[in-house]
Amino acid sequence: MNFGKRLFDLIGAVLLLVLFSPVLLVTAILVRSKLGTPVIFIQQRAGYQGRPFAIYKFRSMTNQRDAAGNLLPDAMRFTSFGNFLRRSSLDELPQLLNVLKGDLSLVGPRPLFLEYLPHYTAAHARRLEVKPGITGWAQVNGRNLLTWEEKFQLDVWYVDNATVWLDLKILAMTVKKVLAKEGIDGQNHLPVPYFAGNLPENTSTGN
Secondary structure, X not given: OHHHHHHHHHHHHHHHHHHOHHHHHHHHHHHHHHOOOOOEEEEEEEOHHHOEEEEEEEOOEOOOEOOOOOEOOHHHHEOHXXXXXXXXXXXXXXXXXXXXXXXXXXXXXXXXXXXXXXXXXXXXXXXXXXOOEEEOOOHHHXXXXXOHHHHHHHHHHHHHHOOHHHHHHHHHHHHHHHHHOOOOOOOOOOOOOOOOOOOOOOOOOOO
């Protein structure tokens, strides 16, 4: 369904950018005022077939540093406003630009860090057979409450069953879950732990 999915993504991204343009503008102003610059946080992620691309998000942490000039730990730079951005998923809206560029689809496995790739099993790597998405089957079936293995299993299920109709279902479920704030663990929506395969997991430094 490659051509149909790309057309679906383009039409959907344009409509959503127009619909949410006031929200994007207000959010950008608030991010600049409360968290500083740059307003857009850019980070390298693994895309289709593992190829790297720059993902766009509204920043959700400050740039606070210690006396030596090193960034403070995530928890110390994470404000109530940043927590609101993540819990409401407003920080994800700039990724509609990634959809226009063709880096992302509206629906697909979430793009993960490049450093995770060496830790994938052959089964995990199957999630790279489709373009990553802003939302996905794992996100509407547990989100941060899932283990890494459960997320990967749901991602691969999507790869094997993807259709435009399933994408529409996932988008509808995403709206419901975002409004209900379902699938978020804890009071502070801090980054999930790094995936390191069978190695010990480390703390994330994502923004």
